[in-house]
Amino acid sequence: MIKDANLYISGLPRTLSQPELEDMFARYGRIINSRVLVDQASGLSRGVAFIRFDKRAEAEDAVKHLNGHTPPGSSEPITVKFAANPNQARNSQMMSQMYHGQSRRFGGPVHHQAQRFRFSPMSVDHMSSGGGVSGNSSSGWCIFIYNLGQDADEAILWQMFGPFGAVVNVKVIRDFNTNKCKGFGFVTMTNYEEAAMAIHSLNGYRLGDKVLQVSFKTSKGHK
Template sequence: MQNKKIKVALARHGGDAIKGANLYVRNLPREWREEEVHSYFQPYGKIIQTRVLVDPNTGVSKRVGFVLYDTRSEAEAACSALGGKNPPGSNEALLVKFADDNAKKLRPPPGYQHGPQHHSAGYSNRFPSPGPMRNQRNRFHFNPMGQAHPGQGPYNQPGGHILFVYNIGTDADEKLLWQLFAPCGTVQKVNVIMDTGKGCCKGYGFVTMTNYEEAEYAIECYNGYWLKGRQLQVSFKN
């Protein structure tokens, strides 16, 4: 549904034991999918769900995944045992962190911008060329929410990382943003800003993502991306 796989399971009992049991894993072997990740992490506890991010256009793994354990203690054991360890057949060590805790620690500082020049080699050829480089001062020349006071406005929602998406066109709707950003990770909500007088989009919107790493990856993928003849500008909301 909307590029996301639905998982249905019996609800777990609440309590502190199950909080913070979700691991973020980077540098997975490119050929690994959910089955291989599950098998590799299974010795350390009961796994509720595994997920590997895959490019929807090419089917190639993004080498990033998530492992949700039944309890925090199981996740801690896996993180301690596998963090910095090379998986079988790989010469690159895994980066294993707690997904929720890491998202809070890595919240970008005020005014942080992540432009096209930060693309790594793994991303640079995946999308059309972003065109001539803009200088640092003018890269994000228009942000109507840039003067908002911290903590005010409908887009400063707790528990998420808000992306400002500009130049999406007057015909854009929320479905477009969902389809565009859902492959990069968990999208909590999208907002397309409408011109009520004209009945069309003002050309920008906001996307709230749960995890910081996925939000950062979305910026790397889509800042400078050409969509219907328009070059998108994507950054963390100031």
């Protein structure tokens, strides 16, 4: 079991490639996976990345040596820290209160089965009623959450995403007749890096008997 060995890196040079990122971190242990986040429009790096090590001790060593380190060719130091874990006791306890009797679901590591589904939020843009929701705006970054249970409400989204940073708005899309959740919702966060960390940590997360699919919402459907 891989637990708490996931690192969040920010302040990277925009020209840094994924292989170069792994070269920088490989001396500290075995890397399970890595990802450099890119701007969907330009395809360029956002200077933010995630790396998962095989062991927590390896990740701790990388944080010790690379946090505050200035990479070659860069004038700014990078920030290296442990990625937030949605399974922390305070969050799982709150969610267990919302989902009675299912609190055992929240005790394990983050699951990542959902990544194989490759669900596109564009396919449901028309159901969001065009309520000013877009991938990013002056008000923040919009996150799309798919595969929510029928009983999901705004409170559970606040509690899931709140630990990652400033949340300015949450919305669960409901059926007009039954008032039950249609299976998806939106969360708007102020800071891109915090939103990216929330997506990375919660995509594939098991909530009740559902495996969530979490991504930045595309704005192409509203152009």
